[in-house]
Amino acid sequence: MSAVPPYLFFRPRVVRTERLSPTLLRVVFGGEELAAVVSGGRDQRFKLFLPQPGQSTPVLPEPLGLDWYADWRALDPAVRGIMRTYTIREARREPAEVDVDFALHGDLGPASRWAQLARPGDEVALLAPVATDNGGVDFQPPKGTDWVLLTADETALPAVAGILEWLPTGTPVKAWIEVAHPDDRIPLATKADADITWLIRGTSPTVLDTLTAATLPEGTPYAWLAGEATTIRALRRHLLHTRTYPRPTITFTGYWRRGSTEDDLLTAEA
Incomplete structure (x- = not known):
C-alpha cells in the first residue's frame, strides 16, 4: 500500500x-x-x-x-x-x-x-x-533551548503570530517586528513570556540596528529570522559572527527579496 x-x-x-x-x-x-x-x-x-x-x-x-x-x-x-x-x-x-x-x-x-x-x-x-x-514547519527549537529570538517584517507576521500562540507557557521570547504603519501592530496572543518590540519602517531604527544594540538573555537561544532576504542574511551573520551563536540554533528564511518577485526567482532557476 x-x-x-x-x-x-x-x-x-x-x-x-x-x-x-x-x-x-x-x-x-x-x-x-x-x-x-x-x-x-x-x-x-x-x-x-x-x-x-x-x-x-x-x-x-x-x-x-x-x-x-x-x-x-x-x-x-x-x-x-x-x-x-x-x-x-x-x-x-x-x-x-x-x-x-x-x-x-x-x-x-x-x-x-x-x-x-x-x-x-x-x-x-x-x-x-x-x-x-x-x-513545512521551520520553527523547530531544539531540546535544551532556554529562550527564543524572533525577527520579522509584515510578510512574516502571520508566522510570528502562529509561533507565539504555539509556544509553551512562560517561554522567554525577545521579538522585533518591523511593519509599514503604526496600526499594523496587531494583537499577538501568547502564553509565552514575550518581550515584543514593534519597529515602524522609516521612523524607527532597522531590525538589524536594534538587534545589534540589544542586550540579549543568557542561556541557550533559538533564533527564527524571517522577512526580506538581504536583511535576514545580515541578521544571521550578526548572530553567527558577532554573537557567536551556533549554526543549529538559527533558522532563517527569506520570504521575499527586494527588487525581485517569486516569478523572477523561478526564472533564475531555469
Whole structure:
C-alpha cells in the first residue's frame, strides 16, 4: 500500500475577507474538502495558486501527480496559475475553512493585487498539508533551548503570530517586528513570556540596528529570522559572527527579496 503524500491539491473558494490593519488582509477560504487540511501550526507553509488576470480559476497541469512542479513549470508562464508561498494562519473543520493573511503592497505583486480585489466565490488552488508532520514547519527549537529570538517584517507576521500562540507557557521570547504603519501592530496572543518590540519602517531604527544594540538573555537561544532576504542574511551573520551563536540554533528564511518577485526567482532557476 502506497503512503499518502503529506500535501494534496484543493480547489476552495473565497468565503470572506477581513481587514486586520492597513497592511494586513485576511482571506478566508472555504469548501468541504478543506476538512482534510491539517496544519502543523507555527510557521506552517503551503502553496497558493491564483488565476491570471482575465481567468476565473488558476490553470494547473492535468493530471496533478507527483511531478506536478515540473509539469507546472512546463506550462506557459502567461497562462499557468500564479504560485506563491504563504502561511496557514488557521485551519478549521467546522466549518471547513483556512485563514490566510496577506501583506498588501499595492500593485507591486500579483498576490497583493488579487487579495485586494478578492470577493466571495473567487476560486483558487491550494497545495496544503494533510498530515501534521509534513516538512513545512521551520520553527523547530531544539531540546535544551532556554529562550527564543524572533525577527520579522509584515510578510512574516502571520508566522510570528502562529509561533507565539504555539509556544509553551512562560517561554522567554525577545521579538522585533518591523511593519509599514503604526496600526499594523496587531494583537499577538501568547502564553509565552514575550518581550515584543514593534519597529515602524522609516521612523524607527532597522531590525538589524536594534538587534545589534540589544542586550540579549543568557542561556541557550533559538533564533527564527524571517522577512526580506538581504536583511535576514545580515541578521544571521550578526548572530553567527558577532554573537557567536551556533549554526543549529538559527533558522532563517527569506520570504521575499527586494527588487525581485517569486516569478523572477523561478526564472533564475531555469
